[in-house]
Structure formats: C-alpha cells, structure tokens
Amino acid sequence: MKEQLKQKFANHDAKVAVVGLGYVGLPLAVEIAEQGHIVHGVDVSTEKVDSLNNKESYVLDVKSEKLSELVGRNLLPTTDFSVLADADAISICVPTPLNKTKDPDASYINAVVEQIIKHMTSGTLIVLESTTYPGTTEELIKHVIEEQTSFKAGEDFFLCFSPERVDPGNKEFNTKNTPKVIGGVTPDCLELGVELYGSFLENLVPVSSTNVAEMVKLLENTFRSVNIGLVNELTLMCDRMGINVWEVIDAAATKPFGYMPFYPGPGIGGHCIPLDPMYLSWKAKMFDFYNRFIELASDVNGNMPRYVLSQIGDILNDQEKSIKNANILMLGVAYKKDIDDLRESPALEIYKLLEEKGAALSFHDPFVETFRNGDEVVSSVELTKEALEKADLVVIATNHTPVDYQFVVDNASVVYDTRNATKHLGESKNTILLGGEQNENPLAHLNY
Ligand SMILES: NC(=O)c1ccc[n+]([C@@H]2O[C@H](COP(=O)([O-])OP(=O)(O)OC[C@H]3O[C@@H](n4cnc5c(N)ncnc54)[C@H](O)[C@@H]3O)[C@@H](O)[C@H]2O)c1
The missing domain is CATH 3.40.50.720 (NAD(P)-binding Rossmann-like Domain)
Incomplete structure (x- = not known):
C-alpha cells in the first residue's frame, strides 16, 4: 500500500483533496494541481466554490488567470465531501481561531475529521496544515480515527502535520519556495508525506514527530509576537523619555x-x-x-x-x-x-x-x-x-x-x-x- 502511494506521489499522478480553500488552502491546491496531480478542492462555502468554478480568485496571491488554466482540469472545487473517498491524500487547511474565552477552537478540525471518517478508504495520507497546539494531530486525528474505525495509523492510513508558513502578499516567498517543515506519526507516514510534498515544493524540512512540527510553527509565531511586544513596550518607554x-x-x-x-x-x-x-x-x-x-x-x-x-x-x-x-x-x-x-x-x-x-x-x-x-x-x-x-x-x-x-x-x-x-x-x-x-x-x- 505504501509503495503504491509513493509511486503515485513520485509520478505526480495522485488524487489530492485540499479541505479549506482560504488564504492557505487555495494557494496550496493551485501548487499541487500545477504539478500534475488531480486536486479536489473542498470547502463548506458555496460562495467560494462557485467563485472558483467561475475562475474568479478571492485570494490576492492567486491570480484568476491561474484558475482559468487549472479549474475543470486538475483543480476541481466542490462542497461535496464524498470526493474524499477517491483521495490518495487529504490536506486539511481549515481555520483554528480562539473562542470567546481565548481558548483554542478546534471545532473546524473536528468537523473535517468527521467527514474523513465518513468517507475515507484505506491507504490515505492525511496532512494537517492548520496551526494548532502540540498534540493536536495525535489527539484529534489519530486517536479519533483509530477509535471510530478499524484503521490504524501507519498501517491503514498515514498521518502527518506540516505547518503552513505562507506570508500573504510576500513577493519573494510563496507556497512553493518557502521551506516546509513536516513530521509524521510514524516513519512510514513521514516518508509518504515527504514524497507527496516533495513532488510540488522546493524544500522540505522533515522532523521526528508531529509534536515537533506543531511546536516549530508556534515557536516561529511566538518569536514574532514577543519581539513585536518588546519593541512596542520600548515605544511606550521612549515616548515617556x-x-x-x-x-x-x-x-x-x-x-x-x-x-x-x-x-x-x-x-x-x-x-x-x-x-x-x-x-x-x-x-x-x-x-x-x-x-x-x-x-x-x-x-x-x-x-x-x-x-x-x-x-x-x-x-x-x-x-x-x-x-x-x-x-x-x-x-x-x-x-x-x-x-x-x-x-x-x-x-x-x-x-x-x-x-x-x-x-x-x-x-x-x-x-x-x-x-x-x-x-x-x-x-x-x-x-x-x-x-x-x-x-x-x-x-x-x-x-x-x-x-x-x-x-x-x-x-x-x-x-x-x-x-x-x-x-x-x-x-x-x-x-x-x-x-x-x-x-x-x-x-x-x-x-x-
Ligand atoms: N492566513 C495566513 O497567513 C496563515 C499562514 C500560516 C498558517 N495559517 C493557518 O492556516 C489555517 C487556515 O487559515 P486561512 O488563513 O487559510 O483561513 P481562511 O479562513 O482564509 O480559510 C479557511 C477555509 O476553510 C473553510 N472551512 C471552514 N470549515 C470547513 C470545513 N469544515 N470543511 C471545509 N472547509 C471549511 C472556510 O470556508 C475557508 O474557506 C489556520 O490554522 C491558520 O492559522 C494561516
């Protein structure tokens, strides 16, 4: 099963579902489709899916002309989750907001996992891209799928976390040329994740676990938040002085x-x-x-x-x-x-x-x-x-x-x-x- 999947990824001949077509998911779906894979772009928003099917982009970094080239050929936007049954790989790019008490709201991830469980067939690679706390991939995806189906991670399905680093509006670095960190829940999972993502990205950074990959993203953004906080505080101090x-x-x-x-x-x-x-x-x-x-x-x-x-x-x-x-x-x-x-x-x-x-x-x-x-x-x-x-x-x-x-x-x-x-x-x-x-x-x- 693993070798077959690897072959499809290496030959740019896989069916990949990208779930969540926002600032992160749409550029990713476009990049995968450009490299020859068939991409089912799945979103709950009929407005967004209709716009994509009309070849009109709503994300500044994706040009409508690019959609004209790809939609209907390699990129197939839909609101129908049954396409997940046909997917060799599923990338999850849904929002991870905070709730009113400023705690993580994982409901979007949970909703997608529910759909995956409903439709998934054995031998699928799942990659979570949404930014989240360390432990999410194991707790909310691996354990839930293993509890609710007969599938076992690393044997019947494969699971990775690969945080998205895209910087919207950045003219130099985009989805394709920004190095991408990836961790798997088993070595086979990581190998498959690297094979798929390596087929459309320039530079991958494999790490030893999904927990490490999740923490990497949070370190990067915490580093920015803390340094901006430092300089903002310095501004208040300089104002006084x-x-x-x-x-x-x-x-x-x-x-x-x-x-x-x-x-x-x-x-x-x-x-x-x-x-x-x-x-x-x-x-x-x-x-x-x-x-x-x-x-x-x-x-x-x-x-x-x-x-x-x-x-x-x-x-x-x-x-x-x-x-x-x-x-x-x-x-x-x-x-x-x-x-x-x-x-x-x-x-x-x-x-x-x-x-x-x-x-x-x-x-x-x-x-x-x-x-x-x-x-x-x-x-x-x-x-x-x-x-x-x-x-x-x-x-x-x-x-x-x-x-x-x-x-x-x-x-x-x-x-x-x-x-x-x-x-x-x-x-x-x-x-x-x-x-x-x-x-x-x-x-x-x-x-x-
Ligand atoms: N925007 C950024 O610059 C950026 C950068 C790096 C990482 N991230 C992370 O990537 C993730 C996605 O962020 P985004 O900015 O693309 O969000 P977004 O709101 O632009 O896009 C999310 C998409 O998911 C769809 N969606 C919601 N629930 C769904 C469901 N159950 N099934 C299918 N689709 C569903 C929404 O309709 C929307 O189109 C977040 O975890 C975010 O933290 C964002």
Missing part, C-alpha cells in the same frame, strides 16, 4: 550581527500572530506551565490600539480639539500592508474606539473597498486633496505601498503615522509618529 524610537531602531539595525529589527505598530493582526501563541500557552497550562513571555507580549500588543487612541487624543488636544466630532480619516484598515485581510486588524479596533468617543470617521484603503461595522457597511473614500484638507487628523494605520504619502503630507493639516510610512519623505513638520515624535529621522535614507 522623549526619544524617537524609530531612529533608535534604525541605528540599532546597522549592527551586522546579533540583532534583527522589529518595528512597533498600532497592534498586531491577522489570523496568526495574535492567536497562535495563545494555543501554546493554553496547552502549556495542562502541563502546569505558565508562559510569561507569551502572556506579556499579548498584553502589550493587545493594548496598542488604546495607546494609539490616547495619542490621537493628545494630538487633537494640541490643536485645541477633542476626539468628539473630530473629522478623522484613517489610511488603511487591513491588518498589514498590501493585502486585503481584515482579520483581527488593529485598525478596526482603533476605528471602533474612536467611534465610541464620537469621532466623525472615514477611511481609505486601496485593497479594501468596504468593511462591516455592526449593521453598517462602510466604504473606502477616494484619497483626494479635499478629503485630506477636510480632515482634522489623518491616521496612517496601515502602510500600503500604493498610497502617495507625499500627497497625504502635503495636503493634510496633521498626520499621525503609526507605521512610519512617511519615513522616506524627509522631515515633515505636520507628521507625528507612533511614540509621539515628529518625523525628522536623519537615518531615513537608510533603507531598512
């Missing part, structure tokens, strides 16, 4: 070894950095271990939108204005630059906080046409001279590349730049950076 934190970071970044720059911002967003470390600290508590770094970073980062709110209050105060009734134009609502993802976006939290204080708000985002604010749908306004002149304050919440920041600074009365997007404009007297300093960084010419 009257030091320009951006200049400090740029100067520190000239050290050619032993230092890696992280930048402050209005808070962290997306489906990964704010959530993933919480998966780890939740699991660690079961081992009577309290993760102080994770909790501290989450606390510091989670409070940044409120710090931004207080700085906005101070900036308006200096102009003898209040947040109430101030005309505030937010530039960018996506959680990071050059993408359209609004999940956990700190800009939206700041928007809400300002709204609660009675500000008159509008936003411009070249990647986001609208967002839902309670019952209301808010639309992006055009970035015109009039819109900038009308604003009591322009808040740069996301540093999208297509925005003309010179035009913004030239036409707005006051700009509050939470991302240092105006760094390369040189000194601009009407621009205040996150941390409270004016934009007058003499190192602005250094391109970090």
